[in-house]
Amino acid sequence: MATLGDVAARAGVSVSAVSRVLSNHPSARVSPGTRERIVVAARELDYRPNFAGRALKSARTNVIGLVMPDLTNALFTDLIDGAEDEVRDHGYMLLLGRSDAVRAGGDVIGRLIGEGRVDGVMVQLGDAVKPAALRTLFTAGSPVTMINARQDGHVGSVVLDDAVGARVATQHLLDLGHQRIGAITGLPATFTAQRRLQGFRATMRAAGLRVDPAHVSKLGYLPHQGRAAMRRIMGAPTPPTAVMVANVNAAIGALAEARAMGLRVPDDLSMVSVHDSWTAENTWPPLTTVKMPFYELGRTAVRGMIQRLQEGSGVDAVVTEPPPRLIVRESTRRPR
Amino acid sequence: MATLGDVAARAGVSVSAVSRVLSNHPSARVSPGTRERIVVAARELDYRPNFAGRALKSARTNVIGLVMPDLTNALFTDLIDGAEDEVRDHGYMLLLGRSDAVRAGGDVIGRLIGEGRVDGVMVQLGDAVKPAALRTLFTAGSPVTMINARQDGHVGSVVLDDAVGARVATQHLLDLGHQRIGAITGLPATFTAQRRLQGFRATMRAAGLRVDPAHVSKLGYLPHQGRAAMRRIMGAPTPPTAVMVANVNAAIGALAEARAMGLRVPDDLSMVSVHDSWTAENTWPPLTTVKMPFYELGRTAVRGMIQRLQEGSGVDAVVTEPPPRLIVRESTRRPR
């Protein structure tokens, strides 16, 4: 690989001249002729700035870590897309990691930052993270942004408008005429689960309806947890006629279980889920969902991180634009 | 962050002594006492070797790039898992990128290697890559491993045993008694599509059955392409009683389309797909699939890459162990 020195030699100038020209340094006082020679030489040698050299000197990598519990969850497609688009606009790169590795190989985040591999880390935590482990992550003022979660004493987070998402989903069921509505949500300790359940309850309360405790389950966002929740809820003395599921993966599991139980959706039971993904339109029946702005979530997280890196102050943001949007497919209908 | 110098000062020794001790250098002739002081000092300061410094000096990053067309395809879960596990065993890290970016932001692979961000790149190409673009990637002997594809003149690839996968799927349909069997596969230019179609044809031939050209479609691996293929194939004068789909995502689309067309699966049409994923067990009916060893594919790709980095010679490998395995669910039955 060509180095600055090679380019300098070919252009007949000093290394520093080349450096200043190629990185558009403001203090670059260079004659047009010299500039041209340098640019040409660089192109001819296919010069690319060495990452390590640059990072070592400037103590910045222009890389942001994105750590997720499960990189392949269909849900996170848009999040990663948005983050990618936004980093590219700012000349950064994205380094993806599994927070899975937190338990297994020890503390990815600490390594990423401690070894100077990234300038900052955005982390979406899994359900299985103990708050104690968290505290050690956030050593004073380290550039860590939490996605879909908040932590006391730590500033730097980006979250969805969960309560509104749950409200839109619930309101759709109310509008269809349902009254006995259940909710399948995530583990009680989960930030999003709390907010979505709260949105659900508030909407029901506003409609003057009470929620049967037996119609609420908090088993988790995974398909098999959705299945278990479905079995439990529909085993209630008077089962609901509709159910709001706080996550599309859980909804897919719940849908499969409903069918296995001999329930017809939407004839016997309406189902709507928060989140949309391509998997939702390929279930049977296709799922009615509320699409949450994951793409914007990704962009916003990156924007917040870059602002923090450049100006030193973190932000706590809620992504409200675009708002959660109802996508009506075939898993909901009016009660019989 | 603590540097080698800080540790050296605290332990009262030279920087080089610290370096040799902490990196277990073979030529480290150090007295037990000194070693102990160094180790203690490093721990107290929470020393972590600076990535850039190390990479600059040693010209190795211990990072391998994994470039995929679509990071969130449910199919690649196991591949990434396997790759992660294998790199960790060797003290490497994985840098994930989208080959998507090849068209958009210009040549990720070139940047990754050219800027020295990674030691090598493993790339799974999307369907939409032009062979011309490829040739420029593989500049003489650059450490690039292709996943699920081969390229003339380039050594370094890892592929699945596609023909066997297709054979197992097809044989299952034959064993059930089907005779008019169709195939839905990927674009003709795709490496895997060719091999799977070939496996399908060979199996049919071995059974003494002929394949109706109208029962074969090569529209692609995406859900909507699977839908289109289903519509086309079932519009044939005498439609097949069973169909082998070469990809689970296409199969999910095809399944949805079959239902939309009023076909009952498996009563009117049996369907089996190559590849398995959690989405396959949550469709209705749950899909019968052939599970391909993606996890081992990931491990093997990494092993090949690391071998190449350390010994200089690439390998072309086929992952045959474990062999493709039939998972019978509810989308196949004997013909009526």
Next chain:
DNA sequence: ACCTGTGGATCAAACGATTGACCAGGTCGC
């Protein structure tokens, strides 16, 4: 007493890019 060997540690030169300090020559003001 003198050379040799060796264990235990330090010195110093890289790696490639960045950037403040510096310098040679020309122009301008007075």
Next chain:
DNA sequence: GCGACCTGGTCAATCGTTTGATCCACAGGT
């Protein structure tokens, strides 16, 4: 005609780590 200032550059230190070369003290062999 002389200092001030600008233009167009170069010098050299620095970031943190690695590693071949070197050095010192001391033991053993002759």
